[in-house]
Amino acid sequence: MSRGVIDSSLATIGDTPVVRLHRIVPDGSAQVLVKIEAGNPTGSYKDRMALAIIEEAERSGALRPGQRVVEYSGGSTGSSLAYVCAVKGYPCTIVSSDTFAQEKLQTMRAFGAEVVIVPSDHGLITPGLFERMRHAVDRIVDEESAYWTDQFHNTDALIGYDVLGHELLQQTERSGIVIDAFCAAVGTAGMLAGVSRTLKAALPEVSVTALEPTTSPMVSAGHAGPHHVEGIATGIVPPLLPSDLYDRVLTVDEQSARELAVPLARDEGVFTGTSSAFNIAGALHLAKEFGPGRTVATVACDTGLKYLAGDLYRAGIDQ
Ligand SMILES: Cc1ncc(COP(=O)(O)O)c(C=O)c1O
Structure with a gap:
């Protein structure tokens, strides 16, 4: 049902959909749910x-x-x-x-x-x-x-992402689903930390995984390196990510994550950016580990419209 008249654009932040992926999830995997954040006013979480x-x-x-x-x-x-x-x-x-x-x-x-x-x-x-x-x-x-605003240290950011976590919990509960694992790449880590603390309070068994590029494993191995995923792996261990808010770190190959962007758009209708493809690559990896009957959730951070001038979709468009 559509909402009535909204008094301020600020009230249109959040309340984003959660979508189940189908065609890009290999057989024998857990189901993969993606919270799609492109509908926010500037197109990002x-x-x-x-x-x-x-x-x-x-x-x-x-x-x-x-x-x-x-x-x-x-x-x-x-x-x-x-x-x-x-x-x-x-x-x-x-x-x-x-x-x-x-x-x-x-x-x-x-x-x-x-x-x-x-x-x-x-x-x-x-x-x-x-x-x-x-x-x-x-x-x-x-x-x-x-x-x-000091985004790398400002814990008020987590208040905004708690809301994302609560939405995800309510949306899955309404569909009778319990989230077994959540994963996301970290820049400031505000999103992962806020969602993690909300999920862990409600689902003590949930496993939370921080993702980082194979070439810049700062959280898992203590050294930074080059990569081209805008917004994540900034070369520091994010101060907003205390160790009790993640259970493990998974490194993801940037190139294979990038190659997911076109199939995500064409096979699933999920039109998104590089860090989102990266999150979904991590979720697909975890889905294989967790297996059928389980649920892995992640977030599509923003809209593919922000990436059309770059090379993320070039291979698909030039065909
Ligand atoms: C496009 C994009 N994806 C992911 C992130 C990472 O989000 P966070 O800073 O909450 O870890 C950022 C942060 O700037 C971003 O701009």
Whole structure:
């Protein structure tokens, strides 16, 4: 049943569908459920985090009416913060870089954010770049008395993702399903941590797996390396992920995850991005381990529309 008139766009964050995969799940596997987050206002689950962080800062008084909000971001978080600040009337500055997708930089601008570009090292994402972006944030905090949302340490993000976890629990319960395993790749780890703490409170037996690229096994092996999955494996062990919120870490081959994007779209109608294909690759691996009669759940973080200019769908489109 459709909802009546909604008073604010912010109330359209969340309440996203859970879809069972069929054709890409090999026989002999557990069922695989995917919570599809593309329907959020900026097309990503980061809207949940941005709303929670801004509203908690309003409640605590850390953010005053009219105060500037600042963050450094490659895209999704910046877009979500720009959106929430636009609706609530806060000026917003996102520090970013020329190395990130133009669509994401343009999305932040479309929502009225000021975007400060820190030049990259020949188009590469490097630790030095993040340091320079961080310094630019410090300058804006000093010069403009701005509020820094500090996404890598801000535990208020988990409040937004608790809601995602509760939705997933209610949706599966309504269908008579008990989740045996949940998995997701980690950037800040806000999503995995928030969903994990909610699931574990309700389902003590649930197994939670953090996913990371085979080439950058920072959580499992302590060293970072190159990869091209936007938003995850940032080269640090995420401070938002305490060890009691995950049971294991699984490394996933980036290339085989990327190769899932086209079949996900064509065989399942799940049109999504690189980190989502990565999550689903992890879920398919776990589904094989768990076997028939069990349930593995994961999340499709955002929409494939954000990735059409890149090479994720190129092989499929050029055919
Ligand atoms: C596209 C995308 N996928 C996944 C993630 C990882 O989410 P989290 O930071 O909650 O671990 C991010 C974070 O920036 C992202 O932008």
